[in-house]
Amino acid sequence: MDKNDHNLNRRQFLKSGAIAIGALAAVGAGVGYLQKVTAESRINQKFLRPPGALDETTFIYGCIKCGLCVQICPIQAIKLGGIKDGLAYGTPYIDVREQACDFSCDSMQCVETCPTAVLYFKQFKDEGEKAIAEYDKTHRNDPDYNPFPVQITAMKAIVKMGMAEVKPDICLAYAGKGFKGTPRGTDFKGVNRSPYTGEAKATPVADKIYNEEICNLCVKECPIGDTAIVMESSGGMLVPKVLSGCTGCGVCVMVCPTEEPSIIIEPIKA
Amino acid sequence: MFGNKNKTPLPVRNKEELPHVKEGLTLKEWRSNHKNKHKWRTRRWAVLIGMNLLFFLSFFFDLSILEGSLSGSRLLGFYLMDPFNTAQELAISFLTGHWPLLTMNYIIGILTIIIFYALMGGRSFCSWICPYHFLAEWSEKLHNYLVKKKKIKEHTFNISLRWVFWVGFVLLAIFTKELVFENLNPVGILSRAIIYGPGLILLWILILIIFEIVYSKRFWCRYVCPIGATYSMIGHVTPVTIRFDLDKCAHCLDCQQVCLVPHELWFVKKGAATDVTHTTGSDCTRCGLCVDVCPGDALKFTIKGLDKIT
Numbered sequence: 001m002d003k004n005d006h007n008l009n010r011r012q013f014l015k016s017g018a019i020a021i022g023a024l025a026a027v028g029a030g031v032g033y034l035q036k037v038t039a040e041s042r043i044n045q046k047f048l049r050p051p052g053a054l055d056e057t058t059f060i061y062g063c064i065k066c067g068l069c070v071q072i073c074p075i076q077a078i079k080l081g082g083i084k085d086g087l088a089y090g091t092p093y094i095d096v097r098e099q100a101c102d103f104s105c106d107s108m109q110c111v112e113t114c115p116t117a118v119l120y121f122k123q124f125k126d127e128g129e130k131a132i133a134e135y136d137k138t139h140r141n142d143p144d145y146n147p148f149p150v151q152i153t154a155m156k157a158i159v160k161m162g163m164a165e166v167k168p169d170i171c172l173a174y175a176g177k178g179f180k181g182t183p184r185g186t187d188f189k190g191v192n193r194s195p196y197t198g199e200a201k202a203t204p205v206a207d208k209i210y211n212e213e214i215c216n217l218c219v220k221e222c223p224i225g226d227t228a229i230v231m232e233s234s235g236g237m238l239v240p241k242v243l244s245g246c247t248g249c250g251v252c253v254m255v256c257p258t259e260e261p262s263i264i265i266e267p268i269k270a
Numbered sequence: 271m272f273g274n275k276n277k278t279p280l281p282v283r284n285k286e287e288l289p290h291v292k293e294g295l296t297l298k299e300w301r302s303n304h305k306n307k308h309k310w311r312t313r314r315w316a317v318l319i320g321m322n323l324l325f326f327l328s329f330f331f332d333l334s335i336l337e338g339s340l341s342g343s344r345l346l347g348f349y350l351m352d353p354f355n356t357a358q359e360l361a362i363s364f365l366t367g368h369w370p371l372l373t374m375n376y377i378i379g380i381l382t383i384i385i386f387y388a389l390m391g392g393r394s395f396c397s398w399i400c401p402y403h404f405l406a407e408w409s410e411k412l413h414n415y416l417v418k419k420k421k422i423k424e425h426t427f428n429i430s431l432r433w434v435f436w437v438g439f440v441l442l443a444i445f446t447k448e449l450v451f452e453n454l455n456p457v458g459i460l461s462r463a464i465i466y467g468p469g470l471i472l473l474w475i476l477i478l479i480i481f482e483i484v485y486s487k488r489f490w491c492r493y494v495c496p497i498g499a500t501y502s503m504i505g506h507v508t509p510v511t512i513r514f515d516l517d518k519c520a521h522c523l524d525c526q527q528v529c530l531v532p533h534e535l536w537f538v539k540k541g542a543a544t545d546v547t548h549t550t551g552s553d554c555t556r557c558g559l560c561v562d563v564c565p566g567d568a569l570k571f572t573i574k575g576l577d578k579i580t
Contacts, residue, residue: 013428016493020431024438027454031446054371061362061447064355065458066342067466071329080462082469089453089471090462115342115349115379116359117371 047093048248048267050078051101051159052111052119062118065090069110069119075191075202077101078110094161096250096265101161103223103249104193104202106152124155131155156224162248162265164218164229166240171262172215173231173239179215182206183257190254195223205255214238218252218263277544280516288520289566301522304565310558314398322401325465340399340461341452342379349379353387354436354500355452356380358443365444384504390556391508393501396491397530397555401464402456402475406491407530409483416483425486427493429533429553436496456490457497488530506552509574512560514538514548518568525560525569535560538568549574 050069053059069092070078077099078092094101111119131154132147139145168174184190184205191202210217214231218240222229227245229252231238240252240263248265256263285291290300324336325343337344341352356376363369387395396403416422439451452458456475463472482489491498514537521540526532537548549572550556560569 009428013430016427016431017434020434020493021438024435024442027450028442028446031442031448031450031453035446035448057447058366058368061366061443061449062359062368064341064352064359064449065452065462066338067462068338068342068344070466071334071337080466083471090458113344115351115373115376117373117376120371121373122371 046267047081048096048161048250048265050092050094050110050119051108051161051247051249052114052121052124053161054118054120059091059118060088062116063091064116066115067092068113068115072109072113073101074105075099075102094250096253097261098254099190100192100250100252100254102192102202102251103152103156104191106148108152108155123158127158128152128155156247157227157245159247159249160268161250162267164242164246164248164250164252164263165266166218166242167262167264168239170258170260171239172258174237174262176237177215178211178213179217179257180211182209183217183255192221192251192254193223194221195225196220215257216240217255217257221251221255223249223251279541279544280546282541283516287517289518289568290520297520297522300520301524301565304563306562308562310562310571314557315404317398318401318404321399322461322464325461329465339458339465340401341455341458348382349375350383351376351379352458352497353380353383353504354439354497355449355458357500358440358449358451361440361444362447362449366447387501387504388508389510390505391510392505392550392552392554392556393498393531394505394510394556395501396498397557400457401460403491403555405460405475405479406482406488409479410488410530413483413487422484427486427489429492431493432495432499435494436499439496451496455497457495492531502552508552509576510556511549511572511574512554512556512558513570513572513577514543514550515568515570516543516546516548518566520566522565524563524565528559528563530555530557530559 049056049059054062065080067080067090070076070080077094078101079095081088081091081093083089108121108124111121111124114121128151131150135147135150139147166174172179182188182205186206188204188206190205192205192208193199193202194208210220212220214237216231216238219229219231224245224247227243229240229242229246232241233239234241242263248268250265252263253261253265290297293300295303321336325339327333328336335346338350341355343350359372360369363372397407413422417424442448442450454474456478459471459475463469478490486493514535516537519538521538523538525538526535529535531553534550534554537543556571558571561571
């Protein structure tokens, strides 16, 4: 390589290097701008992150968009966002109206599979171990010793994806109405494991037939139970009331029979 | 990086020493005697399509063999991590204090990838796994055709440009606390599109491909892609490589014509070789196109160390 060649090469490198740095700066400025304009909507994001998600700011950089949580979910509750979700492109979310997280996997595997721990498993592991230790104290010598239900109950209890909120103006129970039939029509694809039937797996919501005098589907189907939502009499009527144990799993939203769901999940603020 | 290059080249050989002359043929006859069976290309495409298909099928039929996507995956339960993604993730994590939370699986994943590609060498990920490479390989053919027909002009840049992009994308990740590159990364985008279904973001891939066809050959792969650059760093000292035998070479340059990274075959030019054998460097994608095309078998896959035994 003679000297002229070398100089030419260097000039070419400097020139295209300058263009590259310009392009990177433009990308950076674009990202910065998007971050600024979407800052508020990010913190008040309307979609739910999977269980155990860290705060949104950490989540955005920690998630490598591999989709392992999507693949491991047995009921396909988790989906990946498209570019319409801004810079959240490729990150997982749960659309509870279409398919809520009903905990029928009984193991929090989406959280456990996350390699970067933005779905943070340690908190669940610790909580589960604590519950098992507690259970061991009293049940160690039982013939039907089985710590797993205790473990998963403890793990489920600390999930906090959001909080349910009842909308009294459209809720059937608030109007004193009952509900008969299938809540979401026969071609609805969502599945759910009903806690009162003892079924082992989630079954299609479309197969479930209800006959309730006062609509209480949200309470009946809640996988957490009476620490999360109960029917309470208020002004002589039985209406659903959300309690602090609500995990925001969204099963109530999925089974709500009104056209527009009369119960919604407000995601937790980052 | 180019250790051998700075040595003095061997003197140009006499005509009698060239392989086609020894066989008593003209260069043209000698070249046309060689039938290219595309052995390595067939194998490579089979692996590339097979791996991406395995990703797709694992999710589609719930096979659980190869889960996740090319940004991060699990092969039969063992994690595999994209190295550049990891570089960005670690850079941000160290600054924000998120790093102690990273799982053991994550560390196993990145170490597995580093060890595997340190053994397989160079940018072998690119031509054997990357789905964008597959598209780019076809658009490169189209580009070459258009250049030959004089419909378009060739534009080249300095290949060191990718280091500017590499550092730039890491800095961007640090400043914005986002995996900025992952939003532009055609490898991840295509992999996710194959596995989880297409989205609007595929328009970005279309723009890149069109740019590569009409303006600059393999623009993204050569001058930008920091993933490829990372693999190029990992696969520096490596046993699997392409070995060049000066004795069998007639300097027909067919190999440089088909090579995806022609600067790695600098030693095939007449009077360029500094030694009787050479091996390709870390930018070589181990695609085997040159092995397929070489009329004199001067280029061959080899495993350093093992080749001396057999």
